[in-house]
Amino acid sequence: MAKGMGNGFPVAGIIIAPQLQPKHGMLGTTFGGNHLACAAALAVLEVMEAEDLMQNALQMGEYIQSGLQKIPLLENIRGKGLMIGFDVPEELKDLRKNLLFNQHIFTGEAKPNTIRLLPSLTLRRKDADEFLEAIEEEINNMVPSLKPVS
Numbered sequence: 001m002a003k004g005m006g007n008g009f010p011v012a013g014i015i016i017a018p019q020l021q022p023k024h025g026m027l028g029t030t031f032g033g034n035h036l037a038c039a040a041a042l043a044v045l046e047v048m049e050a051e052d053l054m055q056n057a058l059q060m061g062e063y064i065q066s067g068l069q070k071i072p073l074l075e076n077i078r079g080k081g082l083m084i085g086f087d088v089p090e091e092l093k094d095l096r097k098n099l100l101f102n103q104h105i106f107t108g109e110a111k112p113n114t115i116r117l118l119p120s121l122t123l124r125r126k127d128a129d130e131f132l133e134a135i136e137e138e139i140n141n142m143v144p145s146l147k148p149v150s
Contacts, residue, residue, distance in 0.1 A: 011037035
């Protein structure tokens with residue numbers, strides 16, 4: 001585990017199965033025992049709690065998934081919180097690329113046809129609405145015969 005644990009400051013964590021008993025010298029981390037890294041990680045946790053970011057992730061994730069469900073052609077919409085994935089048919093194979101180049105929205109992918117979303121825990125409804133509008137616009141541009149959702 002790492003990435004957002006220190007909000008950009010290098011820190012990492014490790015989880016091991018309970019049946020594995022760590023011994024001196026067996027496990028190591030680049031940033032293990034670093035007091036500044038631990039302070040950064042603690043500050044991140046404090047902000048997450050103070051701003052109720054886990055609840056925001058749950059609410060915004062439900063909101064985005066609900067919005068995606070209303071968009072024709074998107075399939076198998078799934079997720080937990082703000083970790084969201086959905087499949088696109090062959091006729092929308094360039095949707096991810098078009099979102100990036102035309103809308104400046106970066107998404108992840110999983111081959112062959114899944115778009116993955118993993119936005120910030122601080123995502124606001126305004127941001128979610130902009131994303132949903134952008135994806136609708138790109139789909140309507142790619143499949144002109146499709147009636148606009150809005």
